[in-house]
Amino acid sequence: MAVNASKVLIIVNNWGIEETELTRPLRDLQAAGADVTLAATTLDKCETVEHDRYEGETLTPDAKLSDVQASDYDLLVVPGGTCNVDRIRVNEDAITLAQEFAHEGKPIAAICHGAWLLVNAGLIEGKTASPCRYIAADIENAGGHYVDSQLTVDDANGWKLITSRKPDDLDYFVGAIKDALGD
Structure with a gap:
């Protein structure tokens, strides 16, 4: 499969998403020809922030978390933002989606706090990851196993986990997503 033939799902809460950790994967993958769906808790606008603090761009979700299925996508992206992930990591729809992607052997890419969702979904055991140091x-x-690295790609347990620490690592993160999609 190539990036331009792939379907990518990005999942978020409706506020508190780290702006570039959402917009860079979303727009870079779209520019490469991927069919990208942004799913949020509700169909209300998604309010992003810069550094968990300053108002960022507002985006419109394509779907609700409860209305999407892992079987329709090739890869899952979980952007960071402390408040964003603190909410979706306890959202049953988000947890179920992450579990389904892993159980179907599909890649999951999580940046910064995004890996918190995978902790709550019971998917991190036996995996090596490079999220932000706060988690x-x-x-x-x-x-x-936590490592402080710009990028970690781990294939343990039958599915690929792509993790990066922060916005400064986005070139590596998006590059690894494209590689996982067969770019």
């Missing part, structure tokens, strides 16, 4: 203890306590 390193959560990764370790869930049976994963």
Whole structure:
């Protein structure tokens, strides 16, 4: 499969998403020809932030989390933003989607706090990940291995996990997503 023949699902809460961690994968993958769906908790506008603090861009979701299925997509992206992920990591629809992607052997890409969802979904055990340092203890306590790296790609447990620490790592993160899609 090539990027331009792939379907990518990005999942978020409707506010508190780190702007570039959403917009860069969304727009870079669209520019490469991927069919990208932005799914949020509700169909209300998605309010992003810069550095968890400053108002960012507002985007319109394509679907609700409850209305999408892993079987319709090739890869899952979980952007960061502390408030964003703090909400979706307890959202049953988001947890179920992450579990379905992993159980179907499909790649999951999580940047910054995004890996928090995978902790709550019970998917991090036996995986090596490079999320932001603020959740390193959560990764370790869930049976994963934390490394401080711009990018980590781990194929353990029958599915590919792509993780990066922060917006400065987006070139590596998006590049690894494209590689996973067969670019």
